[in-house]
Structure formats: C-alpha cells, structure tokens
Amino acid sequence: xxxxxxxxxxVPGSPLDALPFALDRxxxxxxxYQLAQQLESAIEHGALAPGNLLGNEIDLxxxxxxxxxxxxxxxxxxxxxxxxxRRRGVGTxxxxxxxKRPLELSSLYDDLETAGQGPTTHVLRNERVPAAADVAAxxxxxxxxxxxxxxxxxxxxxxxxxxxxxxxxxxxxxxxxQRLESTGLYRLLRAAGITLxxxxxxxxxxxxxxxxxxxxxxxxxxxxxxxQRTAYDDTGRPAEYGTHVYRASRYAFDFQLLVxx
Amino acid sequence: xxxxxxxxxxVPGSPLDALPFALDRxxxxxxxYQLAQQLESAIEHGALAPGNLLGNEIDLxxxxxxxxxxxxxxxxxxxxxxxxxRRRGVGTxxxxxxxKRPLELSSLYDDLETAGQGPTTHVLRNERVPAAADVAAxxxxxxxxxxxxxxxxxxxxxxxxxxxxxxxxxxxxxxxxQRLESTGLYRLLRAAGITLxxxxxxxxxxxxxxxxxxxxxxxxxxxxxxxQRTAYDDTGRPAEYGTHVYRASRYAFDFQLLVxx
DNA sequence: TAGTGGTCTAGACCACACA
DNA sequence: GTGTGGTCTAGACCACTAC
Numbered sequence: 021x022x023x024x025x026x027x028x029x030x031v032p033g034s035p036l037d038a039l040p041f042a043l044d045r046x047x048x049x050x051x052x053y054q055l056a057q058q059l060e061s062a063i064e065h066g067a068l069a070p071g072n073l074l075g076n077e078i079d080l081x082x083x084x085x086x087x088x089x090x091x092x093x094x095x096x097x098x099x100x101x102x103x104x105x106r107r108r109g110v111g112t113x114x115x116x117x118x119x120k121r122p123l124e125l126s127s128l129y130d131d132l133e134t135a136g137q138g139p140t141t142h143v144l145r146n147e148r149v150p151a152a153a154d155v156a157a158x159x160x161x162x163x164x165x166x167x168x169x170x171x172x173x174x175x176x177x178x179x180x181x182x183x184x185x186x187x188x189x190x191x192x193x194x195x196x197x198q199r200l201e202s203t204g205l206y207r208l209l210r211a212a213g214i215t216l217x218x219x220x221x222x223x224x225x226x227x228x229x230x231x232x233x234x235x236x237x238x239x240x241x242x243x244x245x246x247x248q249r250t251a252y253d254d255t256g257r258p259a260e261y262g263t264h265v266y267r268a269s270r271y272a273f274d275f276q277l278l279v280x281x
Numbered sequence: 282x283x284x285x286x287x288x289x290x291x292v293p294g295s296p297l298d299a300l301p302f303a304l305d306r307x308x309x310x311x312x313x314y315q316l317a318q319q320l321e322s323a324i325e326h327g328a329l330a331p332g333n334l335l336g337n338e339i340d341l342x343x344x345x346x347x348x349x350x351x352x353x354x355x356x357x358x359x360x361x362x363x364x365x366x367r368r369r370g371v372g373t374x375x376x377x378x379x380x381k382r383p384l385e386l387s388s389l390y391d392d393l394e395t396a397g398q399g400p401t402t403h404v405l406r407n408e409r410v411p412a413a414a415d416v417a418a419x420x421x422x423x424x425x426x427x428x429x430x431x432x433x434x435x436x437x438x439x440x441x442x443x444x445x446x447x448x449x450x451x452x453x454x455x456x457x458x459q460r461l462e463s464t465g466l467y468r469l470l471r472a473a474g475i476t477l478x479x480x481x482x483x484x485x486x487x488x489x490x491x492x493x494x495x496x497x498x499x500x501x502x503x504x505x506x507x508x509q510r511t512a513y514d515d516t517g518r519p520a521e522y523g524t525h526v527y528r529a530s531r532y533a534f535d536f537q538l539l540v541x542x
Numbered sequence: 543t544a545g546t547g548g549t550c551t552a553g554a555c556c557a558c559a560c561a
Numbered sequence: 562g563t564g565t566g567g568t569c570t571a572g573a574c575c576a577c578t579a580c
Contacts, residue, residue, distance in 0.1 A: 048557090050568060070517055076546060087570045089350075092547085100361075102479050105515050108547045109578030115478070116517020216540045217376070218363050224533035225486035225506040243504040243529075245486040254366050256331055256377020268504075272485035279477045309576090311549060337565060348551045353566090369566045370559030548576075557567075 039067060041084060051086060055094035063103055063114055070116040102278045129204025143197045145171035148190060155187045158250045158261035166190045180236045181270050186262040217254040223247050236267050243268045300328060302345060312347060316355035324364055324375055331377040363539045390465025404458045406432035409451060416448045419511045419522035427451045441497045442531050447523040478515040484508050497528050504529045
C-alpha cells in the first residue's frame with residue numbers, strides 16, 4: 021500500500037518539505053521560473069545541501085499545486101545550469117561542487133566591473149576605414165568596403181590591462197567616443213537593440229611587440245594573452261570582430277564549464 | 282477563415298513540407314530526439330537554409346503525427362544548440378551563421394586527434410606523492426595526503442606542443458603508463474566509469490622558464506599559454522586537477538559560445 | 543517489487559509581433 | 562485581427578535502479 025501519511029518512515033531525504041515556496045499565479049513571471057529561482061536560492065543559501073534528494077516529481081508537483089511538466093521544467097533548467105543531477109530510478113540530487121558561472125559571452129568591461137575593478141577606457145581610434153581581408157571575411161562584407169574600427173586601451177587602478185581592437189559593420193550604429201569611454205562595447209550594442217547570440221573565439225598567447233609593450237607598460241617580449249572573437253547577432257549576422265591583447269600579468273580568462281551530454 | 286488547402290498563397294516559408302521525416306515508434310530512440318536529429322541533418326545538408334522558417338508547431342505536429350510538446354522538445358534542443366531561433370509572433374528560423382562546436386570540456390588529446398594531428402604522449406612521471414597545499418585544496422583532500430601526480434609531454438609530428446601536469450585522487454584508479462601514452466586522460470577516466478560533469482578553468486599566459494623552454498623546444502622567455510583546470514564528476518567530487526602549459530606558437534584554444542539568455 | 547525519472551498525449555489560454 | 566511561440570494542465574505508459 022501507499023505510505024501516505026506514514027510519518028514513521030522519517031525519510032531523511034527531502035529538506036524540501038520545510039521550505040516555504042511561494043508561487044504567485046498573478047505574476048507575469050512563469051511558474052516554472054519562479055520555482056527554479058526559489059530552488060536555486062535554497063541551494064545557494066544552503067537550505068538544500070549538496071547530495072540532498074529533492075523528492076520525487078509527482079509528490080512535489082502535488083504539494084506545490086503544479087502539474088508535473090511544470091515542475092520538471094523548473095528542475096530541468098537547474099540541471100542545465102549544473103546545479104542538479106537527475107538519475108533515473110534514484111532521484112534528483114543537489115550537485116556537490118559549487119558551480120557558479122558557466123562560460124558567458126561577456127565583455128571585458130563587465131568582467132572587470134563585476135570584479136570590482138572600476139575599469140576605465142581610453143579610446144585611441146574610432147573611425148571608418150576600408151576593410152582589410154581578414155576583417156572583411158570575419159564580418160561577411162566585401163574587402164575594401166567601409167567598416168568601423170575601434171581601438172581602445174582599458175585600465176584598472178590606473179594601470180593598463182588590455183588593448184582592444186574591434187571592427188563593426190558600418191550600418192550598425194555610430195558609437196560616440198564619450199559613451200565608449202564610460203561603458204563596454206557589448207552594453208552599447210545591447211542598448212542599440214542588437215542581441216548577441218553566439219561567438220567564435222580563439223585564445224592564444226604571444227610576445228609583445230615594442231608598440232604593444234609601450235602601450236601596456238610591459239617590457240618588449242613580455243608574454244601577452246590574445247583573444248580573437250567574432251560575435252553574431254540572433255539572425256546569425258556578424259555584429260563584431262575583435263582582436264584583443266591582455267597583459268598576462270594582470271588578466272586571465274576564468275570560467276566554469278559543463279560537460280556536454 | 283482558415284486557409285487550409287489554399288495553394289494560391291504559395292507560402293515560400295517552409296521547405297520542411299518536402300522533407301521526408303521518418304519516425305520509428307518501435308525504436309528505443311525518443312521521438313523528439315529522432316526529429317531533432319533529422320532536423321539537424323536537414324540544416325547541415327542545406328535542405329533547411331539559414332533564414333528559413335520552420336512553419337508553426339501545431340501544423341508540424343499534426344503532419345508528423347506527434348503532439349505539440351514533443352515537437353517543441355525537439356525544436357528546443359536545437360535552439361539550445363544554437364541552430365534555431367524562436368521569435369514569438371514570428372516563427373522559428375534557421376540561424377544564419379554556422380554554429381559548430383559549443384565549448385566542450387575536451388581533452389587536449391581529443392582536440393588534437395580531431396584535428397588529425399596524431400598526438401603522441403610521453404609520460405615523464407606517474408607516481409604517488411603527498412599533496413601540496415594548492416593540490417589538496419583543489420582536490421578536496423587533506424594537505425600531505427597521498428595523491429597521484431602525472432607529468433606528460435604531448436607532441437604532434439614529433440614536435441612538443443604541451444607539458445601537462447595532473448593530480449588525481451589516489452583511490453580513483455591506477456593509470457598504466459602504457460595506456461596513458463596511447464590515449465588521453467579523460468578517455469581513461471571515462472573508461473573507468475567516471476563521468477565528468479563540470480570544470481573550473483583559468484587560461485592565462487606567461488614567459489617560459491628555462492626548464493619549460495628546454496622541454497618544449499622553445500627559447501627561454503618565449504610566450505606560453507597556460508591552463509589550470511579542476512574537473513568534477515557528476516557527484517561534484519573533484520576528479521582531476523591540472524596545470525598545463527602550451528607552446529603558444531603551436532596551440533590556441535578555439536571554441537564557439539552561445540550567449541546565456 | 544516498488545519507486546524514480548523519461549517520454550508522450552491532447553487539449554487549453556495567454557502574450558507578443560506584424561499587417 | 563491573426564498567427565506565432567510561451568506556458569500550463571492532468572493524465573498515461575515505459576525504462577531503469579535498488580531492494
């Protein structure tokens with residue numbers, strides 16, 4: 021028989037029972053999303069400890085007054101984030117390790133700002149030029165056609181961190197030098213209604229040329245971290261092509277990955 | 282009125298109509314997965330060109346004899362892969378740009394092998410040692426407790442590419458030096474039943490020390506690409522901690538990203 | 543044998559985009 | 562308006578795991 025109401029079993033598995041989930045059906049926020057957020061914060065705050073079982077989806081949905089697919093959608097979004105693991109026949113558990121950031125297509129400006137570094141930007145160049153071969157190929161325009169070139173020096177605490185060279189299709193928008201100095205390029209693109217969708221990146225290293233060394237306050241020959249990136253908007257159109265060099269002594273790429281399944 | 286059967290409209294949007302979808306309900310492969318694969322290969326082969334609309338989900342499910350949620354699940358999986366874009370009120374479209382690889386937690390060995398480079402590995406060290414502080418912290422074991430240390434030199438075409446230093450919990454498995462020389466570490470872990478789940482990575486650069494230069498056939502002071510990684514299994518337990526250095530002249534990290542939504 | 547997640551169905555209503 | 566995807570429901574049966 022079903023053991024409904026049988027407290028003697030004293031299941032240790034589900035601290036979820038004590039959690040006060042509050043779902044607001046009048047809110048425009050989807051129910052599965054409300055649930056996912058509350059589960060995530062419960063994990064974040066330790067109310068759901070690593071290894072804890074969530075309890076089966078049927079009971080959970082009954083208790084929350086939601087249908088099972090809705091509950092599954094919430095759980096699935098956290099599985100995708102790497103916070104939960106499902107095992108058929110076993111249950112859904114909180115992952116042990118701390119997963120924080122999946123790799124994001126983030127701008128250097130945002131990275132530094134998030135790290136509390138108070139980045140500053142100096143625009144060295146902002147003009148329209150004929151596209152060189154590599155730029156034309158990356159942006160999908162004809163060689164020699166006009167593109168915007170942007171050269172910026174980024175610093176934190178008064179010390180240079182990176183030299184950024186970016187190319188943009190000419191019709192996208194005109195970027196005010198002032199605005200470029202007060203925020204990041206990606207934020208400007210987003211504000212202009214361009215939603216980035218994907219990007220192709222290459223990260224490498226090389227020795228600094230004399231010019232780069234001078235710009236970045238390094239010695240000639242110092243190791244630099246390099247990144248080339250082409251970013252595409254959600255129609256698949258190239259929105260930006262950039263070649264960046266970072267002082268290896270002051271910057272590194274740091275991120276979390278989930279294994280493809 | 283509905284325009285069912287009205288051919289005069291000559292909708293140009295859905296080349297999907299001509300596609301021969303074959304769903305096998307007796308197969309153990311889920312229906313949504315069968316559909317997703319066939320859609321993906323249609324995109325791959327150009328039967329569905331970039332910008333093409335898929336046609337609405339209701340009609341599609343009716344035509345395929347599937348329910349709408351099942352069709353949505355198939356479409357969603359391709360959206361997650363970055364092949365399709367959905368727009369409410371508009372439809373589902375094939376993305377223009379070629380999206381190939383999302384960033385994977387791949388091993389260097391696999392990377393090189395995929396690139397047809399025929400990698401070789403020389404094991405320099407494979408023994409048990411007391412864990413140093415950083416290693417102990419990364420693997421979540423006590424400082425001074427026994428761990429496996431692995432030092433390998435990887436080459437392609439007879440030229441060194443990278444020096445790999447890895448640490449593993451001692452109870453995981455014993456790695457035969459022979460097997461290590463014939464395949465990648467991650468493949469061995471997988472074969473031992475360890476499924477990797479996530480990893481934390483830092484990619485940076487620095488100048489080569491004299492020893493590194495000698496090992497990698499570079500000049501002292503040459504720019505090297507560095508990577509530190511801690512990989513976790515699906516219970517969140519650290520499975521591997523590694524510090525790798527790559528010859529910048531022969532290797533770079535190359536990958537595709539999707540923007541988080 | 544019992545319990546779990548994995549898959550699937552056949553509907554419903556809503557929010558948003560575009561003409 | 563009309564059509565699209567976004568969300569949600571209330572069931573069903575299956576496959577796998579553990580006991």
